[in-house]
Amino acid sequence: MKKSKFLIAGLIVVAAVGYLIISSFNSSSVYYLEVSELVKKPAAYSEKGLRVSGDVKNGTVQKDVVNQHLEFVMSDKKGSEMNVVYNGIIPDAFNEDVQVIVEGEYSKKTNTFKARTLLAKCPSKYEAKVEKKS
8 A cells, every 4th residue: 555655656756747847848949940941931930939040141230239239131041031130238259241040039020030149150260360561
């Protein structure tokens, strides 16, 4: 009788822990996409965390450093584009024509991605500026 009570209690604890692990994994999972994948099938990724990679298009950056507001157009190699709006600390490595990863929500109506997180890829190598001697 005592063994069956411990067995049942143990099974309940294991089931509860398993449920907590699975539910936390599902709520924190994030889809990693390219711009073209998101723009083609936005409904497939609505109401889910999204992380999108692409390039900052030259000439589209509007930066307000004082208010920490940033807007730009993000594109990929397949030619798809979307607008990105970000409020927060702008990474030092952020420039035009650099690869970025944004995390947040996408609006199909406005083709705008509201980013909570912005990561800018650093160049693969840094080169020192060479001074010419006269």
